[in-house]
Structure formats: C-alpha cells, structure tokens
Amino acid sequence: EVQLLESGGGLVQPGGSLRLSCAASGFTFSNYRMTWVRQTPGRGLEWVSSIGENSGYTYYADSVKGRFTISRDNSRSALFLQMNSLRAEDAAVYYCGRFHGMDVWGQGTTVTVSS
C-alpha cells in the first residue's frame, strides 16, 4: 500500500525551529518529486515547497523562502522540511504529498507557534 506518514510537528515558540519528516512506503520513493503543503482554517491550503527526484531542484513559496529548507534521503525513503525562524502565521497542519499534483497525501502533522 502506498503510504506517507508525517511526524515532527509540535508546539514551538516564535523564532524557534522544527524539523518535519515524511516516511514513504509502498512505492519507489526515488522516482517521485515530493511536495509539502499546509492548511489552516483561515487561509485554506497553501503550497509550501517541492523537491525533485534527486534533489536536483527545490522550490519554495515566497512566504517561507529563506526560512524553510526541503530535503530528502532516498536511501531512507524520507522527505524533510526544516523550518527556522517560525512565525505565528506558520502554524498549520503540514502535509507531505507525492508529486507536484499530490496524488497521495500523508495524514498531516500539526505545527503550533505560540509563546
């Protein structure tokens, strides 16, 4: 079964850091581009970042550029999102997804930014 499982969310103070992970199974991870999106009740769904199959490219939303870093470890079938200098507006449920078109989603991990 194709599956994505996020982890690493939690409560962090403004200005703090968090690293999200996404474990992939049931498919050949190294063959797929991967994406992070986030969702809030107020702003809906927002694309955050995407990465190529072999990390040959990375793309970021302007709202996170310079603060977030997407990476992957194909040997471990894992996707990561390093989030630094977190702001209140970064609080959301973060989903990893397969491909730019998000044909498979993880269950999400919640990030709360509050003092």
Add this chain to the structure above:
Amino acid sequence: DIQMTQSPSAISASVGDRVTITCRASQGITKYLAWFQQKPGKAPIRLISTISSLENGDPSRFSGTGSGTEFSLTISSLQPEDFATYFCLQHESLPYTFGQGTRLEVK
C-alpha cells in the same frame, strides 16, 4: 501567481442531486489542474488529475471538465459519502495554488 477562484463556497444539496463546482484561474492553464475531496479530520484525496482524468477506483459519478481559465468538477448523482469539502489545485505554474474550497452540505 495564478489565483484560483472557487465557487460556490458552500452548496446545500440532497442525495441524487447533480452538483457542479467551478474554479476560475487568473491565467490560462493547459493541463495541470486537479480536484480533491476532504472529509473532516482527514487528509485530502485526489479525485481528478490533469483536468479530467478520474483517479483509479474513483466512482464515475465524478467528472472534470474545462479549459483555459475555467474548470469544473461535477458529481452527477450525489451519494451520502460525497458530502465533504472539495477544492482545486493548479500545479502548472509556480507558485502552485489551491482554490478556497467548496463545502458540500446535506440540504
């Protein structure tokens, strides 16, 4: 940036009804437009890719159409399990953008 304007924001409908949801793009999209269904507390599920391609295993009552800047998701005959939130995604041009969502409610 391509803005995706989705309408309506909410629909009240009954089992058996035909329902259409629309996404208008601020710029033309040639291929990469997808539709998703999301139920409360759950991750979204992709229903339609590349404007009109139904995902394997999804019921044929779901269909996607459109071209240029206007795209639609139609549910031909609502079933009880279809009451959910639906949204579109364009992943043709960076930054990728989602519609605001349409909540489909029981009348």
